[in-house]
Amino acid sequence: MVLERTTLMRILATLLLPSSGNALIEGLDVVREAVKVRSIIGVYLAEAGFYYRLKVRDFLYFFGRLYGLSRTEMKSRVKELLDFFQLEEKADEEINALSHGMRRKLQLARALLHSPSVLLLDEPTIGLDPLSAKDLRNKLRELSKEGTTILFSTHYMPEAEEFCNRVLFLNAGRVIAVDSPSSLINKYGGFQVVEVLYNQEKLNITSKHLKSSLLNKLNEEKVDSVRILNGGRLKVYTKNADEILVGIVDALQKCKVQVRSVSITKPTLEDVYSVMITENEGER
Numbered sequence: 309m310v311l312e313r314t315t316l317m318r319i320l321a322t323l324l325l326p327s328s329g330n331a332l333i334e335g336l337d338v339v340r341e342a343v344k345v346r347s348i349i350g351v352y353l354a355e356a357g358f359y360y361r362l363k364v365r366d367f368l369y370f371f372g373r374l375y376g377l378s379r380t381e382m383k384s385r386v387k388e389l390l391d392f393f394q395l396e397e398k399a400d401e402e403i404n405a406l407s408h409g410m411r412r413k414l415q416l417a418r419a420l421l422h423s424p425s426v427l428l429l430d431e432p433t434i435g436l437d438p439l440s441a442k443d444l445r446n447k448l449r450e451l452s453k454e455g456t457t458i459l460f461s462t463h464y465m466p467e468a469e470e471f472c473n474r475v476l477f478l479n480a481g482r483v484i485a486v487d488s489p490s491s492l493i494n495k496y497g498g499f500q501v502v503e504v505l506y507n508q509e510k511l512n513i514t515s516k517h518l519k520s521s522l523l524n525k526l527n528e529e530k531v532d533s534v535r536i537l538n539g540g541r542l543k544v545y546t547k548n549a550d551e552i553l554v555g556i557v558d559a560l561q562k563c564k565v566q567v568r569s570v571s572i573t574k575p576t577l578e579d580v581y582s583v584m585i586t587e588n589e590g591e592r
Contacts, residue, residue, distance in 0.1 A: 409440030465578030
């Protein structure tokens, strides 16, 4: 079965039936024991909506009743979550009035109402400004320390490297690696990264042409791959950075690229993923 990130999350959340295979959460089959699975998981999906005219507190009470909480449990739990996510001052305002970041926190509060042992999050920080995303990650760390198992999908590798104990790489719906971020970097990061900043505004060729020109002008035996990034950045992955540094600058000058800076760095989780993707695409 070929999986996308969101598809996988929806299967684990018992919202979608797998076409083949099986999945277990705490030993429970997500298809045959879906009701039991729902009692132990909290779900946060990126596309989940709100009843925007409801007030924040009423919204949580509504879902607390759906989760089967008693009035006493619900009152205590709602107060606890409003305090935890710093939403107490907004409790009597309509959801319409909340910022995007506050709505994300409210979504998480809803998922945590019944104190689930497993939390499934689909792109929880997408669309958030850096400060809101950092605040949300800090809240998730607190939950993790309290014993909640958190599984979340993200396309933002620095977030995964900073936040996760274990990472699973998916490419074209198939698993290509599973391990801790540090182990993945140690195991697959046997290369150096040459990062170049250049004047993108005065670039007279396409990114695709720039990439092919670099590969053609450099000794391909010494270059694993080239990535052209946004904001006038590119990365060259190689095992011989010192040997090809002059060649990179020369190749860029021949392409009339105005170089601002060149640096050699160690690979990050994002770099490792990029090289692995390139290798897998080459195999296909």
